[in-house]
Amino acid sequence: MPDEILLCDRSGRVIIQNNQVIASVAFEAVFIEVAVHVSETPVNRVVRDGIMTLPDKKGSFQALKHVTVHTVSAKHDVVTQSCPVKITHIVKLKSLTAKEKDVQLELKRQMEEAGFDEVFIDGMGNVIGRIGTGNKILAIDGHMDTVDLGSPRNWSFDPLGGEIKDGFVHGRGSVDQKGGPAAFVTAGRILRELGFDRDITVYFTGTVMEEDCDGLCWKYIIEEDKIRPDLVLLTEPTNLGLYRGQRGRMEMDVHFYGRSSHGSAPERGVNAIYMASRAALEIEKLNERLAPDDFLGKGSITVTEVISQSPSLCAVSDYARIHLDRRLTTGETSESAVKEIEEIVSGMNAKVELPAYLEKAYTGLEYGMDKYYPTWKVDVDHEGVQTGIKAFTGLFGKTPVVDKWTFSTNGIMSCGIYGIPTIGFGPGNEVLAHAPDEKVPVSDLVAASAANLLGLAVQDIDEEKSQIAHGETVRETANMISFLSDYIGIRDDIFLGEGNKYMREVGAALDEGYEKGVLPVRPGIVNLQCDMDHPTQSMADLMHLQNVYGSLEKLKGKKLVMSWAYSPSYGKPMSVPQGIIALMSRFGMNIELAFPEGYNLIPEIVELAGNNALASGGSFSISHSIEDAMRGADIIYPKSWAPFHIMQLRTELLKRADRSGLKELEQECLANNAKFKNWEFDDDKLKLTRNGSALYMHCLPADISGVSCERGEVSAAAFERYRIETYREAGFKPYVIAAMMLTNKFENPGDILSGIMQRNRRRVGY
Secondary structure (H helix, E strand, C coil), X not given: CCCCCEEECCCCCEEECCCCHHHHHHHHHHHHXXXXXXXXXXXCXXXXXXXEEECCCCCCECCCCCCCCCCCCHHHHCHHHHHHHHHHHHHCCCCECCCCHHHXXXXXXXXXXXXXXXXXXXXXXXXXXXXXXXXXXXXXXXXXXXXXXXXXXXXXXXXXXXXXXXXXXXXXXXXHHHHHHHHHXXXXXXXXXXXXXXXXXXXXXXXXXXXXXXXXXHHHHXXXXXXXXCEEEECCCCCCCEEEEECEEXXXXXEEXXXXXXXXXXXXXXXXXXHHHHHHHHHHHHXXXXXXXXXXXXXXXXXXXXXXXXXCXXXXXXXXXXXXXXXXXXXXXXXXXXXXXXXXXXXXXXXXXXXXXXXXXXXXXXXXXXXXXXXXXXXXXXXXXXXXXXXXXXXXXXXXXXXXXCXXXXXXHHCCCCCXXXXXXXXXXXXHCCCCCCEEECCCCHHHHHHHHCCCCCCCCCHHHCCHHHCCCHHHHHHHCCCCCCEEXXXXXXXXXXXXXXXXXXXXXXXXXXXXXXXXXXXXXXXXXXXXXXXXXHHHXXXXXXXXXXXXHHHCCCEEEEECCCCCCCCCCCHHHHHHHHHHHXXXXXXXXXXXXCCCCCHHHHHHHHHHXXXXXXXXXXXXXXXXXXXXXXXXXXXXXXXXXXXXXXXXXXXXXXXXXHHHHHHHHHXXXXXXXXXXXXXXXXXXXXXXXXXXXXXXXXXXXXXXXCCCCECHHHHHHXXXXXXXXXXXXXXXXXXXXXXXXXXXXXXXXXXXXXXXXXXXXX
């Protein structure tokens, strides 16, 4: 299934799915629409207890009464396909602070390609894109610099690989915070294609040097570029929550001046290290007594560096310096924080300084500020926050989590210094920021679309959200989640021999729970993908073929090639090809399964496909040449999978949590895959098919050569030829899931649907 968030039903209704990066695209597009109602009333800054606070209800926004949240039109379900790829491109480009040139040029290219009205790089190196020319100004910001990689030993994948795998984009900066800019480029593209004509100017800012000096980029944008928005939306990671503030921070240097003497007679000197040590111990105590704040939390202080010097290693130190990291909460300012340290070192020959940041940007510009980053928060009732809540609720049908960041952001400048209303909404979990194995989720839950069609609510549960880690059994889990549930969708495709078995165990537990009176109803189970089959995908593919050829009867005699294709990843499940050959062989088609020697599927399923073909009047054959298989084909389905024997070994390693063994297996398999890079579907292989125009199919996302990977399953030119067709193919999947739910619930679903059609009543919300 593709990584889209905007999926439309057949009447054009846009259905929003529960994703991270792609959800940000949707939120930003809708937020811009709602933010059109921003008033031109100037901001009134209020400083109370040393914290910049924006007034509630009477700031820069009017009440949002009778505001309609607009979603994008049906054709834009395809726009967000490119978003994960955009992240991949920029994650691959290393972009440490003041070394962002390459990634900035790539971001500028993406904005220009998306059709922004204006795109430029300012004197500091910020990429600024503009859409619209209205009086009200909205800025959507994301910084492009990242911290360094750290030790390679701590990463289980290439930190600059940008690989899209298992529903995540992997790599440094994917969370903090290149996912945000990738999302806002796609949101901008949506706006342009909608013919955006609102009375608003939207600036999209890919900013620099944030990791070393938060807000410096926005000081330049406001003071030098003369861009002062009415509202700023930060795309730092919020895990799709709505954030409205953060603790401030500052840095301090404390210098201690002693007097040197020979190391054999230390009593003759004054040891600067001892002074620094006594001060450090008092600073540790200070941290414990700092006052808390109900929303932002407690301030903190810690020593992060100690430096000393002496005439020699045989002499008493005559100078020492400690560097302090101070986090500020409500009521704490740079002045009060400095005073606290001055009181600690009083009586010592010491001086407390607030250091300045003055570094060259990659453009060569020297631009700086004091290392004081003030606390800020926007009142929850402020119209800026309410605008965000309005957009989120209208889009996703629920109220967002409204919270704050634990780290610092560019909001210290936009709101903390300049008093511009600032809120945050971005993909990714902030706990992964600066950490090894950084990754941001993009995989979608197609079941959410199907549930939406039937008016159901969706709860997403995995191991982390259940009690499995605490010893809960399959029977307990199945019953505990089923008291008020009508359906359970399960995806378990990693452990060979376990996924389908697990689903059946859940089913048996539900049968028992219902029979014993524990459960009021017996929930239906939808197999969203297991180790043996991917029924929702294969049936969606069958619906697509029925739509293309006119009927299922017309599939008889068609040649369908289910072919292995090269991929730079090794562990792709076998369930898609197995589901295809097992289902399509039931309709009189001539199925040819093509793969290199050794890339076998589960033998029992291959045997089943052969028996099905014989019973339906079709045929089933196996080929080890992709070119031979393609000759005369009507339908081709090039898709990578891991060999049966590899999946068996991988399952044993996973069960043992043998990380090194898995790494060795991966390297071995990737090396073997590389022998078959010619198993790529391209224009030359298309020419071998019937009339050179076979129907290309894929479950998506495909590994596209030169786009999502260097070399993959399909060439960029071949995929582009069929791109829209694969989106149509994908669009059937939520209807398959909805049909499964409906047929499970009602004995005669056809009669019920006919009755609904005859009543001719529009669904609420359409």
